[in-house]
Amino acid sequence: MSVPFGFDFGNNNSVIAVARNRGIDIVVNEVSNRSTPTLVGFGMKNRAIGESAKNQQNSNIKNTVGNLKRILGKNFTDNDVQIESKYFTSPLIDLNGKVGTKVRFLGKQTEFSATQLAAMYLNKIKQTTAKEVKGIIKDICVAVPVWYTEQQRRALADAAIIAGLNPVRIVNELTAAAVGYGVFKQNDLPEDKPKTVAFIDIGHSSYSVSIVAIKRGELKVLGSASDKHFGGRDFDIAITEHLADEFKSKHKFDIRTNPKAYNRVIQASEKLKKVLSANSEAPISIESLMNDVDVRSHLKREELESLVQPLLEKVPAPVLAACEAAGIKPTDVDTIEVIGGTTRVPAIKAKLIEIFGKKLSFTLNQDEAIARGAAFICAIHSPTLRVRPFKFEDYNPYSITYFWEEDQEDVDHMEVFGKGASYPSAKLITLYRSKDFQIGAKYTNVKELPKGTPEILAKWNIKGVELEEGAESISCRLKLRLDPSGLVSVDKAYTVVEKLVKEEVINPDAKEDDEPVFKEVKKLVKKNDLVITGEFLALPDQLRSELIEHENSMVMEDKLVADTEERKNALEEYIYDLRGKLEDIYAPFASQEEKDKLSDMLLKTEDWLYDEGYDTTKARYIAKYEELASIGNLIRGRYLAKQEEERQSSKSKQEAKRAQELAEKIAAERKSKNDNDGDVNMTEELD
Structure with missing residues (x-):
């Protein structure tokens, strides 16, 4: 049974939260920190991810990669990539048009795409979560910036799949925080007229604002805006x-x-x-x-x-833009909820207070609110957990148009999901076609996007169009959808035809015995479903499968290196432990010949460990350990046997002592009773 968890994909540090029957818990990592550095490092033997990457960052700076959130799903020609390059200590390179990096790994220059790097990090997050909750980890809800494009969301979904996860939802960061606010503060929310709340997040690399209408049990994002280069x-x-x-x-x-x-x-x-x-x-x-x-x-x-x-001076712009998108003024906002580490800077707080004209609210955990909200959203999708019903609609930052080849129509495109529209959302359109056809989706206004962002989002081939006898075309209905993760799709496609059907004529004056009256009317009825095959900005299935296999092999190599190091440390610890005990508590239980032989073996093994055995295989460490233990365990066994004998002897003495004390107590009680009986008899005689 998979434990649903939420993930706040941070640029500097990331936070994990899991949903359980008793609530939402933050997952601590291997060093008990509540957030994990978003870093991936590469060495001569293995990878270092998260805390271990942070520990070796200064000594291995050219082979340690951060800022994963900023390059994921980006084309190398994107303006943002050129801006981000100054924050990287490993070189950014062009990998088939996408951005990647070059590092020295296992002694040779190796290239990795941003999607692979994100997958490595997500795999580490999965392992950390599984260890903490002691359960199966599969379903994940990832929180991303509202400005993430279709290509970036697809890349994140690919990274999750490569890491062995099921991305049930990709949610906007401030929407996740707002959901957490709405769920855990329900008693403070109105039931009828929504409350207007501004959610502000200024993190390590970006600054986002969302204006939300929220009431008990539901919310709607009215407007959002961001500054991608402020943090x-x-x-x-x-x-x-x-x-x-x-x-x-x-x-x-x-x-x-x-x-x-x-x-x-x-x-x-x-x-x-x-x-x-x-x-x-x-x-x-x-x-x-x-x-x-x-x-x-x-x-x-x-x-x-x-x-x-x-x-x-850049602080006001996103606030004003978000309010304009929501159709309100900053002073119309009821509450300003502030999260993100950078909002702790006093000058920023003062600037926000000046813009809104009222006090800021810090009721949400500034570092964990997004992860907690994402975990709750993941729990909504889980069949194993029951959660409070909560409805929410997200904000679409980019207008999306569907297009097709002209056939029977006068137009070849239509804006289906406008900028600022709520999603998830679905629209039904009708096209008249004489044969199989293709439909696509693209961004309506390319100028609103960062330079280098792909205009075309997806294309679908629709097959199975069959004309009625003598007809020149047939009506094809398509259900177009912007799904909960903000991704475009064509959910359904089918043909409809006009047919005569009989319908009963309702006569209010008719008697019970009157025969029903029918008339023939023309109606559109479904004829057959059409076959949909799509091409998206996601990785091809074959390439994704290859990357899954590659990631799994690297995980196994990392595990082998970790196990080998553990065995090496265990051998070193055993040498010093056994040598100390041989001269102390084990001394009476070993013959001089055994002591001499074992001391010689310990010295030779120690010399080997720091020379030839400093870098060897796991099997050789195990063999050396067992060689020492074959004699050491005999001596240890004698020592433990003596300890057990003394323990049993001590136990017997204690039991004998307790029996004696009990007997003496009983004897004393009897004597006291006899003395009291004698006193009574003497009194009777005197009377």
């Missing part, structure tokens, strides 16, 4: 550039020429930014940054706000 990392870069200039002037070196040094300053700048969110000034200190020079500096909050003033 916490921009603040970190501003601080880093300021410090780079300072260090260049003071220490005569430029950290911009050294990726490792620059990355260390970015990490220190991020911590400095967080400290300045709660304090008026903060120091910064980094040991051996470059040329074995230790650096120190400090920054005041006013200085930081001066550095990021160009960024602060």
Whole structure:
């Protein structure tokens, strides 16, 4: 039975939440953190993903890849890719038109697509979740930015499938947060007239706003807007550039020429930014940054706000755009719910208060609200969990037009799902056709999209059109759909024909004994279903299967490396443990010959472990361990036997002592009773 879980796919850190019968829980990773770094690293033997990638990032910076969220599903020619390239320490490359990266893995240069990198990370997330919940992990709901295009959503779905997951829904991040708000705060919501809530999320790399009409049991997203290039990392870069200039002037070196040094300053700048969110000034200190020079500096909050003033001027635009899309003014909003780590910056809070003219609300967990909402949405789709009924409609950010070849119609296209339309949604259209045909979907306004975004979303071949005898065409009805994940589809296609059918004429004055009266009327009735085959922006089935196989083989290799390292550590630990005990608690239980032989074996194995055996196979570590254990376990067995003997002896003595104490107690009670009886008899005689 699969445990449904929600995933907040963050650019810097990601959060996992699982839905259980008692509620929504956040999943902690292997080091008990509630969020996991969105990083994938590559080494000489294996991959390092999440926390392990973060730990080795500085020492392996050219082979550690982050910012996966920003390049997933992107063409290499996209403007966004060129902008993002400055945030990557591994080179971005063109892989058959899509963006990928080149790293050194297993001792050779290897290329991976963004979809493969996302799949690797999702596989790690799946393993972490399965270990935590001790159950099967299959169904996932992933939260993504509202500006994700069809191609990006398809790429994410492909990545999930490669990782062995079933993406039941891809939901907009703020919609997920709004669902969590609506479900867990139902008692605070009105039942009739909806409450207008602005949800604002400023994270590591982007800034989004959604205006939502919400009441008990349902919500509708009225408008959304985003700034894809505004987030916490921009603040970190501003601080880093300021410090780079300072260090260049003071220490005569430029950290911009050294990726490792620059990355260390970015990490220190991020911590400095967080400290300045709660304090008026903060120091910064980094040991051996470059040329074995230790650096120190400090920054005041006013200085930081001066550095990021160009960024602060961009804060109003998404709010105003979202309100305009919703048809309201910022002052019309009832509540402003704020999430995302960057919203902790005081200058941003002050700017938002100025825009809305009212206080901000922080009732949602700023780091976990999206994951919790996504987990609830995944639970809605689960057949094994019962959840509160909650209806919600998402916001379509890009207008979508369906097109076809002209035949009997005067037009060859139609805008079916407009910008700002709610989804999931379905529309029924009718085309008159004389033969099999093709229909496609595309973005209506290419100028609204980032340069390089594919215009065509999908094409479908419709087959099985059969004409009536003597007819020149037939009516074909198609159900067009924008599904819950925001993906286009043609759900159904069938032909209808006009036929004469008999219908009873309803006569209100008729008596019970009157014969029913029928008349013939012309009606459109379904003739037959048509066959639909589609071409999407997703990976071809064969390529996806190959990538699944490749990912599974890398998982097995990673497991083998981890198991080998575990066996190596176990052998090393056994050597030191056995040597210490042989000279201590095991000493009385081993002959001198055994001690000499075992000590010699321990010394030789230790020398082998740090020389020839430093990098060998799992089987050899096991063999060396068992060789030592063949003698060590004999001595240990004697020691444990003696311990058990002493334990039993001690137990027998304690039982004998308790029996003796009980007997003495009984004897004392009898003596006391006899003495009391004697006193009574003496009293009777005197009377």
